[in-house]
Amino acid sequence: MGNGGSLSQGDAVKDGTRLERAFGAVKSFLDGKGIFETHELVTIGLFAAGSRAATLMIALVGGGMNPVTIVIRSAVHAALLVVLLCKVPKTGALTLFNVLGAVLAFFLMGQGMLTIPAMLVGTLLTELAFRAAGGLERRPGLVLPMVAASELMVRFANLGVSWLAVREQPGLMVFVTAITAFSYLGILIGLPCGWRMARELRHAGLIR
Numbered sequence: 001m002g003n004g005g006s007l008s009q010g011d012a013v014k015d016g017t018r019l020e021r022a023f024g025a026v027k028s029f030l031d032g033k034g035i036f037e038t039h040e041l042v043t044i045g046l047f048a049a050g051s052r053a054a055t056l057m058i059a060l061v062g063g064g065m066n067p068v069t070i071v072i073r074s075a076v077h078a079a080l081l082v083v084l085l086c087k088v089p090k091t092g093a094l095t096l097f098n099v100l101g102a103v104l105a106f107f108l109m110g111q112g113m114l115t116i117p118a119m120l121v122g123t124l125l126t127e128l129a130f131r132a133a134g135g136l137e138r139r140p141g142l143v144l145p146m147v148a149a150s151e152l153m154v155r156f157a158n159l160g161v162s163w164l165a166v167r168e169q170p171g172l173m174v175f176v177t178a179i180t181a182f183s184y185l186g187i188l189i190g191l192p193c194g195w196r197m198a199r200e201l202r203h204a205g206l207i208r
Helices: 002-030 038-062 067-087 093-109 113-132 140-166 170-203
Strands: none
Touching: 038 067, 038 093, 067 093, 067 140, 067 170, 093 113, 093 140, 113 140, 140 170
16 A cells, blocks of 8 residues: 555656646747737738738829839838838748738738738748748848748749749730739848838837
């Protein structure tokens, strides 16, 4: 009986230790930098809505799909995205921003739903790759290359979807490729602009 009691007590202690470790692991996960706080989710949503609203207004004022309008729209999008990632430097912020932006684009302009799966895969792969390189939490300087790589992946994905849609009309693919090239040119222009905006906002105390 004595040995059985000691064994039962030992098993109970081991079970308690395992439960304590399990709860500790869950707590550390919930407290981790990959989990968003409420104000961060609100910030991402506001930036996604602001980006879509701004690009829509630029398209309306600029007269539609001309090269200048495309470049300006993409530059504004990239600048806002850089500022967002400087303010919320967490894994998943980029993916959430792009998904919300795509959903808003569908409701505002009726486009973009077909490209969401490809865009989601490209953005997730980019975030995972940069997470392996240290992530924005530890290396804030990765913001610019991360946005550049993500937007490039998204555009390649969009080109693939477009090719599936217009493969029987190769002439349209030339037009789509030109639009994509002008769009990425705008991204490259917007990156340094967004970095300067984030630096000024940091000096003003609006970004930590």
